Amino acid sequence: MKKRVTKAIFPVAGLGTRFLPATKSVPKEIMTLVDRPLIQYAIDEARAAGIKEFIFVTARGKSALEDYFDRAPELEAQLRKKDKTDLLEALKATNMDSGAIAYIRQQQALGLGHAVWCARRLVGNEPFAVILPDDVIAAEKPCLQQMVEAHAETGGCMVAAMEVSPDKASAYGILDVAEDMGAMVRASGMVEKPKADEAPSNLAVIGRYILTPRVMQTLNRKETGAGGEIQLTDAIAREIEEGRDVYGYRFRGQRFDCGSKAGFLQATVAFGLSRDDLRDEFSTYLDELTAVRRAAQ
């Protein structure tokens, strides 16, 4: 019987330089879409997919993440005293079962593959998920849940996949497609950040993975790839080279690249408009803004 996926790694050691100066003292994963930090969206998605153990690969300057998932007794007492039950309820999303969350430090920024490898002992001999919190995915059924369900049928390794325009391919891991089954493809190769004219397709890897523990053994070799970094993409590509199945899963949903300023702003607008308590006021504002801009043109 296939093992269920119950562990997820959250690589959160990145410096977030694209958001300086904000990220000088605030981890980028704490940056907020409407009223929830990016990491909360990632944790909620993992929970919905049945994940029970949450492994954070952190770095210096990231302690705000640990505080975020701790209890806040004084704050809770104040809210209780003032009968703010709605806010107490909102805080519940940050509660983690004791022992469900683990923090590991990546001492040196040696690449995404290295960050994932840092969690090898906690993962052990089980399939595991990886979620990159920069990639926020709005979906009716959360993306990782879609993948866990598909993975129960296929086994092997699976990555979230999305078509990107050819000029953007060099920003992603790109899949070479052996067989296209519609919602899913079987990959015949994977290349990290190819040059525009060398991309094997325009099917890009998005930051959700379900991986076999063998990938950790490959990462053990510490081989460097694109940008001189230890790449997760290369370790997954090795699975294909050795004759094992790797699938790209075309998820249903909208992905926002919250690692970029434009993507973060788009996500802010989309999530603002999706909220019952904000939609009316916010969309009126956007309509007015659009009208003013049109008139000025």
Ligand code: G1P
């Ligand atoms: C990482 C991965 C890349 C993937 C991307 C998705 O790149 O290395 O394969 O396509 O995430 O967001 P990064 O964006 O960290 O450079």
